[in-house]
Amino acid sequence: MDKKWIKYTQLNPYKSILIAVFVGSTIGISIKYLINQDIRFEGLLGLIVVTAFQLYLVSKRDKKK
Structure with a gap:
């Protein structure tokens, strides 16, 4: 699985970044919601930057290539 992901990132670098951001954000927001019972979107500014x-x-x- 690791080798497939590395090959995919080399072929589709933009998509792989967006997939990683989406998955990471979903997991992080879900955990924060489970702990605090609210969603605050101020933290997404750093993610966007x-x-x-x-x-x-x-x-x-x-x-360069």
Whole structure:
């Protein structure tokens, strides 16, 4: 499974970042909701900034190739 994911990330870097962000966010928000019984969306700003930065780095790397 690990080798398949690495190959997928090399073939589809943008999709793999978005999949990782979606899965991680879903798990994190679910755990936070179970503990606090509320959802606060202020923390998503950091997630958006980090995701945008990762997408920028991938696009920069793709231009070098």
